[in-house]
Amino acid sequence: MVVKRSILERVLAFIYPERCCCCGKPVACGSVVCEACRPELHRITPPVCPMCGRGDGECGCGRHKRHTDRCVAPFYYSGAAKSALHRLKFGGKEYVAEMFALAMEQTVIREYRTVKFDCVTAVPLSLSVQKARKYNQSVLLAKRLSSLLGITYRDLLIKQCETIPQRELPAFRRSGNVLGVFDVALQDIESMESGFNVLLVDDTVTTGATLDECAKMLKLYGAKYVYAVTATASRLPDDS
Ligand SMILES: [Zn+2]
Ligand SMILES: [Zn+2]
Structure with missing residues (x-):
């Protein structure tokens, strides 16, 4: 690259x-x-699952319906992409967002080319985590991606309370861990015309519980479609 x-x-x-x-x-x-x-960046190449965006043999979603209409990612959460994501998330290496945003842009153009997005938004962190980390890696990715795609970025979501990091929980506990923890930024979302389409950005997806909970709130407040893009996706639902 x-x-x-x-x-x-x-x-x-x-x-x-x-x-x-x-x-x-x-x-x-x-x-x-x-x-x-x-060669250690494991790209997700088409054909991909129309629900979870993983390649042949890596989909564990069972094509179950979610609030998130689709989810795609350029890389699997393994090898060099996993290392890069850790450097972005825990190592303070903000410049890594550029590499991921460029790859995410290609994936969005390939998979969502028929969708007209009204805005890009990101999965929020709680205030205490954001304060400790100094930045939200998903916002960095979303803002860069919004400028690459020429779509407005908006902070539409708020994380209301602290949760146990999803990676520390087994798959079956992850939906419950994020249930009800997100809210919308009322002023921002009320400025959108009802029936808007959102490109929702997060750093990685495993079970999809976090994206699903965010999409649920966005749809409660007038979003028609919520399409997600993440920098990486786990190979299996409980891989990370
Ligand atoms: Zn799938
Ligand atoms: Zn290297």
Whole structure:
């Protein structure tokens, strides 16, 4: 994966070498992933499940109906993509969002090309987690993606209370863990005309419980369709 750089960016990259998004080693100017990590990025390629967006043999959703109309992701949550996501989420490496947003843009264009989105929004963090992490990785991804796609970003959701991180729970407890924890940002959502379509962004999806709970609230407040895109998707429902 190579990104075009201006002359100023090239000079800055010479002084401050760019780093591989996945392992942190220096890379050539304009590269975002090193030679060793590139084959370890496990891309999700078509045909994908029309519900959960995983490839052949990796879908565990059973095509059950959810509040989220569809979900897609460019990478599986494994190998170098898993490392990159950890660096974004827990390592303070905000620049990793760029690599994921570019890949998510391609996936959205490929899978949702017939959908007209009114806005992009992100799965929120609770105030205490956001304060500790300094940023919400899903908002970083969503804002970058919104500018790549030319669709307005809006903070439509609020996380009302702290929950146990989903990754620490077995699959069967995850829906209950997020039940009722999200609300809408009333002023923002009331400015939308009823029947709007949302592109909902999160960093990763496992069972889809978090996205589903967010989509439920968005639809309660007038969304017609909620399509989700995440940076990564687990290979199996309880993989992470
Ligand atoms: Zn690397
Ligand atoms: Zn599926």
